[in-house]
Amino acid sequence: MLHFCISPMLKEAVELRIDELGRAKDAFIRHYQSNATSAANDNTIVRAKKLLEEITTLNPELDNDDDLDIMARYINQASTNHVISESKVLKFEQQLRGKLSKHQNRLEVSTLHCQLLREALNTGYTDISAFDKPESVDLEDDFEVVEQELDEVLERFEKETFAARDTNTEEVKAYLSDLLDDGGDLSKFEELRDELQTFETELQTDGLEMDQDFLMWCILDILKNGIISEERKKTLEGYLQSPIALRELVSVLNIKPVRNFAYKDTEKGLPVTALQNADGHYSIVVEEGVIDSLFLRALGMRWAMKLKSCLNQFKRYSSAFMSPNLSEGEIDKRSYFLDRDPGEIPTVNAPCSIWPPNFPPVPMPPPPMDMGMGMPPPPPPPPPAAMVVPSKKRYKSMKNQLCYPPPPPPSHCGSIAYRRHANYTQQYFMSRLPTEIGSTPNVKPAEEVQAGLIKTLAVERRIRKGLDGQAHAGSAHFKSLASLLPHQTILTVLEFLGFSQSSLDLFGSFLSAKLNIGPAVRGAPDRVLPRARGVPDGHALELVFTEAVMFFLELALSKKTTSVLYRLKDSCYFVGNDEEYKLYQYEVRTFAKIMGLEVEMEETQSIGLLSLDTGIETDKVVTYAHRIKKQLQGCNSVLEWVGLWNNTIGTYAAHLFGPLANVFGKAHQEEVKETYNVIYDIIFNGGSLTAHVESLLATSGLTNPPVSIDALVYLPQAYGGLGVKNPFITLGLAQHLPDDPNADLITYLEDEDLYYKRAAENYALFDANVYARKLNYIFNNDKARMDAAVGPGRDLNIFMTKEELVANREKTTYPNLLTPPGYPYVFTSTKLPSLYDVYRDMLSEPKDEMPESEKITDEVTRLEDKGDMESWRSLSAEDKWVLQLYGDECFEKFGGLEIWIGEHVPQEVLKLVRGVAWEDDDGSSDTTEP
16 A cells, blocks of 8 residues: 655645635534524424525535425425415425535534544654564664664675676577477567567667656556655655656656666665565665666566567467367367268269268359349448557557467367466466556556466366366475576576667666665665676566566476466466476476576465465464554554555455355355454454444544444445445355365266266267268278377277276367267257366356345446446445445435535545555555565
8 A cells, every 4th residue: 555745735735625624514504503593483484495595595515406496396385375284394394404414414524534634644654664573672672683684684685686696698598499499489489579679679769758647657666566765755756746847757768868878876886775664674775866766667667568568479379378289180089989970971062072961052142132223232341440540659659569360269269278278378477567558557466466376276276186186286486586586697588589789788787787785784884896696676677587587487388288387476386287297397497497596396385375285374364463463553543544454454365365266165265254353353352343443533533423433434435434344245245155166076077977978878879881981081091090090900899988088178178969870960968068167167256146226226326427436337346235234324314325525525635645546547456465
């Protein structure tokens, strides 16, 4: 979660707006209270008429309902006829005063939000590292602990950064070349190189050509993903809040040459400092100048987006990355044993010599119908529209992208192998690299990728265990990948990708920049040394370098096995059969040795707080809960507490515990509920979330809210609530999870047994003439082809074995069984085993389709697009649940779901303070990791 330091000018504007709200609320209360007192002696009709006139004149925002016009007509008529009774007019008066009461309630909630905003602005945000220290030591001991940790971190940094590790560049080149020994892959890789070189030439000639949106994205990326000093943080936040400064920065960066980039004051060395992260642990940071930092961030993102585009295109047409398909011999064997009787092959009048007809040829289409009056037939469809390029800048970024025709659809698109590779391509392949959306990069949130990977690995393990009897699964972790990556490896890989010498010189000067390690230790003299190994973790160029290197490991595994290597930055995960698992281990170790990396191989798979071998790791959960508790205790304001809670515990952490998917079943759901109960007990000491937030609000001055505390706490912020998240809502919405996650797989195996039995029975009904026709039709009496398919000397009167039938069940689907012989051919009722359906259903995450209240949905529709309120379809299941639970109470107290007057609240600054102002701009997420 990203918090911003609000500038004094913006803070003053907020105070003026808050004061204005206070005056408006006081004037409203004072006016209607005094009028109620003065009109106490008037008759009912006079009071009602005066009240209606005052509402229309003084509060026109309330005069937006049809019922006010209707009441005005009836009240005016009440004084001139005897049709409307005084009691009815009294009810009108009560309705009018009810509207005033509801408006006052909304003013009260608006005031509460302004009070909480003022509290956050006046107290600021806590340095989390300040209170995330051991509680059992005194100040002197605490100082010694911190100093000891700092010394260890600095020692490790010096050992990793200034000690070069040589790699055999010729061996690296030979390894990379061997991966492209296939002629088709090599030609496509040459096209990739040409594309990168063309982009490189344009970049060096035209510069970055960035706009303001791109610069803002880069600044936010640094603020969110980088550990930077408070001074640098304030500087960058100041740029974000100043459009003029942003425009000037864009101009400076666009004229800065790419080819001749060099750090400012390189001889003095870049300062190296030690900063504490959110966990209170030290990290070593190389501080670049503001302009240099933004320039390299933009340059790195430009290269990262281009690299992602080119690698995606290469993968799309590479034989190594294609999902495995049946060989010609395998197709012939399945056709012989499973296909129908081809029938007598006609020798004359056959319109097609490849597929003999069973039915009369289709007649030619009739001539065009006479439409009368010499009207010609309809014209042919228009040609496809030309591509519209929105702007010159956009055209430059698109014009050199690889534009191949789409490949033909695979014949095995219903197979599990196809689904596996499609899922890998869409979700995990080079997932750290950004794609270009509009003029800014878009990065898939790491938490989303991690959550999906937990689910995918669980499915793969269940499939392997169900089909093979055992799942061979493991993980490989590259130790300090960014910090220990040899410079020779990086430059050799980039050269192999086609980068020119000028770019290699630029990247080489960046990698070997001089660092001044003196500032890391207070009072230490300057000590300038050239960086000899590694690249700063989290740097934009680190993203390009590490992903370029690791791509070839994924290529190697895809080339050698039919399974997929899943990767999260420097951690790799693999599931396969025994033979593939041994190949995976060998390839990972070979890759690490050649590239000069250190890797740790494990026989288990643990991601987040979940071990796929043993379940949720309780010890890690307890440690995680205590750490979050310390951070929550250190929050200085209610809004800071709510933001931290929502980003750690409040939002269900699928990336820590795994999604609530069918593959895990009900048992996992119950285990997660118990785990969250443990977390709640630790954080709230046996209390509840609602009671704790209520106590926080009471401390901030809220003692008598106009609505129940539950509605105020949990209603989404767009509707005026605090928007506190509760993971138990998500857990409760996950319905219809299976008791036994293996049930579908067991049913599949039973269907497969029945299918084999029926196929064997059908095959036994054929006579010798049918066998002969099949041989002639499929193999064309080619004995070599027949021997390659079914084996030499095989008795073809005997049906294929069960092992032969199921050998390719992951590569293709089973054909329908036909009842031979004779015509017409009738489909049997034998159920087709579908492993694809099992795989798909295991991945699905069922949610309860709760009944929808028409009253609530109509109100949401009325309010959509007002402020940040969305349509009913766009709301999350959790928000729908909350709105329907507290909707009636909101209508009673506020006249609708909107419980505040959003126009009176500084919402933009409120979102800044809550850390959600640019939450969705770049597709990134800030959920705290364990």
